[in-house]
Amino acid sequence: MISSLFNDSTFQRITRRRPRPCRIVALFIGLFAISLTAGPGPATSQSAQASAIATIVQKAMKTEHLRAVIVKVTQGDKVITSHAFGESMTDVPATTAMHFRNGAVAFAYLGTLLMEFVDEHKVKLEDTIERWMPTLPEANKVTLKMLANQTSGYPDYETDPKWLAAFIADPFHIWTFEERMKYAFSRPVQFDPGTNWSYSHTNFMILGEILSKIGKKPLDTLLRERVLDPMGLKNTTASQTSEIPSPVLHAFDSERRSALKIPANIPFYEESSFWNSQWGTPIGANQTTWPPPR
DSSP: OOOOOOOTTSOEEOOOSSOOOOSOOOEEOOBSSOOOSSSSSSOOOHHHHHHHHHHHHHHHHHHTTOSEEEEEEEETTEEEEEEEEEEEETTEEOOTTOBEEOGGGHHHHHHHHHHHHHHTTSOOTTOBGGGTOTTSTTTTTOBHHHHHHTOSOOOOGGGOHHHHHHHHHOTTOOOOHHHHHHHHTTSOOSSSTTSOOOOOHHHHHHHHHHHHHHHTSOHHHHHIIIIITTTTOTTOEEOSSSOOOSSBOOOEEOTTTTTTTOOTTSOOOEEOTTSOOGGGSOTTOOEEEOOOOO
């Protein structure tokens, strides 16, 4: 489900990262310097703004088939609206206190951490990764910048049919860095480093490992100390397991229908809230969050 810098008050659609039917989506909206008024005249009342936002969300829920939505809109330090729509589970209303995974938003935090190290002259964006991972293909040509901007040419393990089959077979499996790299480099590099662009989770996995080596601490600790805490993101936490702090905004999915051989004419979905999602983020960047009060 990583890009401008997101935070706990930024627009997010929290979905898994492959196209599939989505049963629950959490939305966070942050308007930082954007006026909700129509012009230079008197500002629209806060209640009218909140009502207009609710109308937009409810329409989106119908058109996008969303089961639940959490919305928070701020204008400066002023909260325009903070509201939950729909159900977390049957007969269990969604609330603004519910936690959910922030998915690929964590990639923006990786970029922030990298640029902090650059500003501190600990590394340069043009540094090749052979300094930290000399055994990787083209390690003497792939740079930190290429990992961050998706131009390394490294194949995405997530698109490997064998990896997809393994994930479908056991969505609770905790994937190690070594397992992911084995799938990634079972296929050739896609292009010469720096000559093209292709989105690849592999880049972020490697970047996360290298950032930990540069900072000489686990990645989750570095992100907490140097990115999340300074930004005031006290409710964004990392875990290497399927844990989600309570209360939980539950998620449901039907992507395993074919693997379980369930006919298309039979309604089917299963709870996916606690499927392990750290396969798609670096070790230490599998995070959950919730909208904090202001």
